[in-house]
Amino acid sequence: MGKRPPLPGLRLDKRHFNALDLSRLLAACAVLFWHYQHFFVPPVEFHFNVNRPKVSPFYHELWWLFDYGHVAVQYFWAVSGFVFAHVYLADEGARGRFWLARVARLWPLHLLTLGLVAVLQATYSGMNGTEFIYHHQDMKHFVLSLGLAHYWGWQADQSFNGPSWSLSTEIVAYAVFWLLLPGLRRSPTVLALTAAVMALALFFRKAPDGPVFTCIGYFFGGAAVYGAALRGGLRTGVLTVLAAGLTVSAVWMGRSLHWEDGATLAGTFAALFGVLAIDTADRSDRLAAARHLGDASYGVYLWHFPIQLGLVLLIDSVLGSRGIARQPAFLLFFVGASVLAGFASHRWFERPAQRLVLKLAGRRRAAGAVAA
Template sequence: MSGTGSAKGRMAGIEILRFFSAFAVLVWHYQHFFFRSASASIEVVRDTQPLYTLLHPFYEFGWLGVNVFWTISGFIFFNRYLSKIVAREVRGGLFFLNRFSRLYPLHFVTLIAVALLQACYVRENHTFFVYPYNTPYDFFVNVIFASGWLTPYTDSFNGPVWSVSTEIVIYVAFFLLARFFRIGLVWTLLIVCLSAAAGGLLIHQQIKGSGSNIVFCAFYFFMGGAVHLLYERLRGTIEAHRAATIGACCVAYAGLFAVCAIFGGTKYLAATIVAPVSIVLLHAIEPWIPARLASPIADLGNTTYASYLIHFPLQLATVIGLQRLGMSSATVAMSPWFLAAYLVVVFLLARLVYRTLEAPAQTWLRRRLAWLGARPAAGESGTAR
């Protein structure tokens, strides 16, 4: 990874943000344990969930972690790939092999796991668990990694993967724009403005579906790219005045919280501002993060993709297990200890999955498909979901 901070090759601050974004999604999806049936859907009073006082921002708005993920991806991809694609140092084969080898193996494994577990769940409950669209066609759509944009719904099989699927479309757009148009700050800001306008229109008209997913992903991804390009332009000023930069970020947070408190209903504004401000803040303090913490933080970052993909099949397996023990997940999930166990197990299992499946599969695919002109890129493993 080409460095954008003073400590080149390190993005410990960004890894911390990725971890908390994953944490937010895990807490948001904790409501799955309160699933009753397809007709009743999920029955949960949010403020009765365990440790609600402490975790209420995640219980209420944890889904915005996806938007933050998209922004982080834009920042990292512009940092890692933009100049190399423009200079033709990275060809299409290498770029897309890196993405395929990073994302697809775990996606396929968790897809099969969910398909088998849903079959078990349906046999006992005569309905699917949480995500209802699990036809052979939906399976095919998931196999080709298109659940976020090829169907008008996203709640099929391993539902959370829809956001990764949508991001793949933006990867293609990013590569083509970098390769053939040599996009810079002006182009990137134009894309951000156009996607913001389109997204605002979709929200106003309450239009949802594959088109809106792509528009919103494009907005956050290219906004992350714009943050990278602006950071590069202001690097000298930021590095010379780190304390002032941190102060400005804190003022931005305070202003955002004040606006949200006064006007309410500003969740999209919150995600739009929090993500880039947090990236700038964490990247600015990068040199102050002790080197001895770099490896543990990288390990946290490496758990994010796995935690995102394994938490739903883990929930499904847990619910099936509890049912066979004659216990209700809705009752058990009210315990703070169960919540803590759920979070700890997800991240520990994610770390194991990364080491035993993700990283080895990634290396194997890149070696086997070397004919595409690809070669393993140093530091690739912790770059993006």
């Protein structure tokens, strides 16, 4: 039986968003700069403030990455909402395949890096009497991490492969998207925007489990942008004006009001609109070379902390001092190694693992059909 044609009016004619793909890789790299300060955290059992301007190479040129690279996580969430709307709204059979596709895509690499970090953290703890950066390395947090449920409100704090906390919150956003999918097909912009506003309102009002609500808000904000695009409301000129206006708003909220959350929200969607403006202007597909660069972003994001922890163990054992991390060449090495790991992981582990999971699931369904 052939694949069903897409549902009418629910998918943009532009199949690939090349600039958006490239932006995912750049966002993953931004997180690396924020986490670079980990190299300068000594073996302590409490939060340690790093003087980033003093120790970070290229700080004066790239201060905005070292100080604000963490907000790339919110951008990831917004992009995910846009991409999910693009992929699933027009797919009539999406709800039946949704969770299998998510498991096949996310869990293999998550489980691999989780196990690796557990081993590396045990080694670090054995050498120093405490854990590196993320101190909750117990059975409770390990079990929660297995199911990507380790940032749903039951946790004491980030644990094991700490950056995966954002994936944990995104699983909840996926669940809400799956539940709302029939309604989103009828009214994608209104329903997605309503979900985004409600979730962000709970976050801004300091509701419990704020990270989960933040993720849902940004995710459905991205889905609402896609809904508006379906109605023809997001042409290049409109996107450019929106990007510029939100950029000014973000700077004003950050510098004048000192409202970091509001500045992050405005800046995130300014970046999304700006990237989409580039994509809509690229009618001849001149950015096609960037099409698959975003595939490495998941690997870069999950591999960079185990790489960092491995480097710290090596430096502490061989050199005894982490002063080498102040060298520009070391920063370039860390970022380059993480990016290469992302590409290698996608090609030689993530894609084969994804195919294997889907193949095993297909065999199980076939066996069940025969038994029935």
